[in-house]
Amino acid sequence: MRRVRQYQGGFIITLELILVSTILVIGTFIGVVALRDVLFKQYVEKQSRDIYVSDSNGVVLGQALSFDEHEAPRIPYIDRLVPPLSPDPAHRNYRALISIRDDRFTTREAVYYDGANCTGTPCIKAPSDENEDNVGIDNVDATGAVGYLYKSQAGPTYAIGRSPDGITGYLFRDTGNACPISPDAVRSRYMSQKVVAGSPCESLETSSTETTPGTTTTTQTYVADAYTDCLIGLGAIPGGVVDTCSCPANYSEQNDVIRAAESEIDASLLVGLNSVRGFAKEVVDVVEAADLQVGTVCCPVGSVLSNTGLADTIAYAIIEDAIYATLTNARKIDKSIDTLNNNLNPQTIVCVEETTTTTPGGGSRSLVLREAVQVLAPDTSDNALANFSAPFKINLPADASSDDWVYTLPGKEGPND
Known part of the structure; x- marks a missing residue:
């Protein structure tokens, strides 16, 4: 009968292996602790350099x-x-x-x-x-x-x-x-x-x-209602396109005032559209897809267009045109107009004459x-x-002794720093 040899698996733990393992483990532990201390000190120092504002209760x-x-x-x-x-x-x-x-x-x-x-x-x-x-x-x-x-x-x-x-x-x-x-x-x-x-x-x-x-004080006196026959045009709405207009005799265009109020007009337009979006979405779709055109606004020579109520008035005119051009149901039209009136405040666009009184030290400002x-x-x-x-107060850096680690910005190391 043939004898089968048995071989031992594993390895022999020697004294040298124990010594090397001990050195590696202890060294790694010491290194990790040292790295932790350095990172912690850097974090604390950075917090010391950053300025935080708190109230009287420390919040x-x-x-x-x-x-x-x-x-x-x-x-x-x-x-x-x-x-x-x-x-x-x-x-x-x-x-x-x-x-x-x-x-x-x-x-x-x-x-x-x-x-x-x-x-x-x-x-x-x-x-x-x-x-x-x-x-x-x-x-x-x-x-x-x-x-x-x-x-x-x-x-x-x-x-x-x-x-x-x-x-x-x-x-x-x-x-x-x-x-x-x-x-x-x-x-x-x-x-x-x-x-x-x-x-x-x-x-x-x-x-x-x-x-x-x-x-400097500027006052405004009413002169006349503005000429607005060619104010609003919606290229995507049938019949809404405005032809190029010329101001009547003795009138001058005031489109620079309209351009200066474009952001306010956009904001008022969004308010008006959101107010009817729930039950007249077809009006909203038409306005948002339309090629909006603000035409010519005219005032008598020597007067200027007042910006009071201008944004709401123009936004109202745009949406009102879209309502009558898009909707056919009378009750829906009435509801849309009523809702629009509750959310926008249209006014008569007027022309005013400006009178300016100046005292030393300043310039005019419109609101x-x-x-x-x-x-x-x-x-x-x-x-x-x-x-x-x-x-209110700010945090203050903590005291640091001469042997404490101090964070140094990159590129600032050196004997003179």
Whole structure:
């Protein structure tokens, strides 16, 4: 009988293997601990260099992105509750840039009110239009309260307005709708960026064109209704095409005023279309697919077109033309017109004569205002800034002894650094 040999599997643990394994394990452990310590120190040092703003209760508002001209840290607020706008069907969130002083919040833009002491109906002007607010808080031309961030992100304009304490400030945004008050009704504005003891609210007396008190004041006097026979055309609607028109004798075209208000017209048009979208979608489809044409508007020579109510009036005329050209059911037409009247405020477009009185130190500024609402914190009915209490403060770097690890920026190593 043949014997089958048995072979042992595995390996022999030697003293050398134990020694090598021990060295590797202990060395790796020491290296990991050292790396952890270095990364932790770097993280702590970076936190020490970064500036965070917190309120009196230690609640962190955010990290400073930059500083304004008064050395107040600026932080971004992301508004996650704003409804989607027309240029943004995917509905992204928009940022408001807020500067934080020790006792208040500030923004470049102002909030306008129809009551004294910044009370009543709040409104915000359209963004990025130097003609609307050319004069700044220093009464110097070209330094006005104009915010370019909001035009760049194609979203609403944000501004700090009056809070109940009159000092700290609440965050507002425009809705895209025309302001329910006319520029003539404005009596005050909350100019949060002013450096002033107490409330930054200032009195403001305006006409249809408003300027900073003590600089240049422009008043407007009614001259005549504007010539609007060739105002609106919808190339996709039968009979809606407007032929090229010439102004009557002794009239001049005012299309530059229309072009300056294009963003406000688009916003009012969206409001009107949304109001009838649920039961007259064919009207909405026609307007959105149409080749919209704003024709010629004329005023008597020597007068200018007033921008009061201009956006709502033009938007109303466009949608009204589409309703009568598209719908055939009388009840549906009446319902559409009634709904339109409840959401837009059309007015007679008029021509005015401007009279300007100038005193040293400033230039004229016209106001085209939008409706403003408070920005609320998520899941609450409070303003987004209501739960933060002054005084506001920033973190300070911790003390470091000479043997502590100090983070050095790349390229700065060397005996002289």
